[in-house]
Amino acid sequence: MKKSPLAMQSTSQTQKNKPLHEKEALVKLLRWHFGHAQFRDKQLDAIQAVLSGRDCFCLMPTGGGKSMCYQIPALAKPGIVLVVSPLIALMENQVIGLKEKGIAGEFLSSTQTMQVKTKIYEDLDSGKPSLRLLYVTPELTATPGFMSKLKKIHSRGLLNLVAIDEAHCISSWGHDFRPSYRKLSSLRNYLPDVPILALTATAAPKVQKDVMESLCLQNPLVLKSSFNRPNLFYEVRYKDLLDDAYADLCSVLKANGDTCAIVYCLERTTCDELSAYLSAGGISCAAYHAGLNDKARSSVLDDWISSRKQVVVATVAFGMGIDRKDVRLVCHFNIPKSMEAFYQESGRAGRDQLPSKSLLYYGMDDRRRMEFILSKNQSKNSQSFSTRERSSKKSISDFSQVLDVAGKRFSRVLGNRYWDVWPVLPIGWFLSLVLLYYSFHLLKQIPVSLCKNSCDACKHPNLLAKYLGELTSAVLQKNHFSQIFISSQDMTDGGQYSEFWNRDDEASGSEEDISDCDGNINLVIISRC
């Protein structure tokens, strides 16, 4: 059933003497428009802060409900909330969702017709806009023309809030840096008294500090939610112990029935091959990566969102803004490049809070391949002191952090000779590392007991001990007889890997940048018996 877009007026009539940011009135809005019974964790604090005119920095896990922190304020008083968002697909999804609920939302992007844009601008200029939420890209926000429009709306007292979604994109320390986000620092100068709400799921303290400073947040309310996702079960499967990882994944997916899943791969070629393999095995699936044209990508996305396809085998191009709530399995078929990436990507499972699984396939070859790519990227950029260099160094340190911390914990249990064989790391430890990593920055200390059987190590310790034994000998044995060389004539060409590192080439004209790794790596395994 569609709801009246003006429901707040009727709510406010019954609440005549109560300020709009009182909890009761806001809960009514939440129930009326979104059908949710209560606010989650820090949502209400964020909403009340921005409604009272205060800046707010809001750190919530993936799927934590960040959107509500600006959607409810947009409904709580007349006027507009501007939402800066990094991807057109993300804006489009949100606007479609809002319209289905009868909420006046629009987005401005290069993909729209002039007619649609003109209509939006006319509404903004009308003095009494019907729009409640306007989504824009950072590129557009920073243009003088759009800024002066914003100033006009603001001078009429109609700009209630600027929300910066995925705010970590402003920081070159973050994993999704976009230079155009940097330009948002001028917002404060142009609109000194409009509250700014920065939202992110990236917890690294450097990034947080950078975000708050870059946006010139003034005395912000800083809200940080717990990063534990109790409905997610974490499991690792070890490629070195499997005869055929493709067949293994196929049987995992079949055993889970016709459930919705995302399978992340490092390379486009793996996506294509694996997707074809799974399809041949009777699984409803499709590949998605930046090598496909726009039409093919959006058709895969549509099929998956509308359940015509259940499994997407994708590079990280399939990322931000994917809002299917019933994803039951997120599988990393190759090792993720950082803790942050692992956390963010696996966090796309179980957004409806129902039990879901994160499955990581771990293999020594993958690890070496990733290390090689990271080191190549660093040496490629070692001549310059550009942002890209800084971010490539960061990539290496992120990845080493995963390995180091994991290795240290592992060696504490089994001794130093296992220092570099962290693939035998049980996921329970991996999970606790993820939590530990975030806990350094968030809550200072999260006990490992938080796991509560939400990983294979805690749930099936005997089985895991068996795998550990087998894997340790397999890995050690393999180290003696095989050596891996990764070669690519294109490795030194920065262009093709830009997708993988950062979303930073929107300057080339495309507002929507897709991030993934190209498939042009040649693996040569030389065996020495």
Ligand SMILES: Nc1ncnc2c1ncn2[C@@H]1O[C@H](COP(=O)(O)OP(=O)(O)OP(=O)(O)O)[C@@H](O)[C@H]1O
């Ligand atoms: N108070 C609430 N009660 C129940 N469900 C909620 C509540 N708030 C948000 N949700 C639901 O949680 C899901 C995730 O919300 P949302 O998309 O805002 O998350 P997010 O934090 O922006 O995630 P991401 O970082 O992945 O973009 C949505 O389906 C949303 O409807």
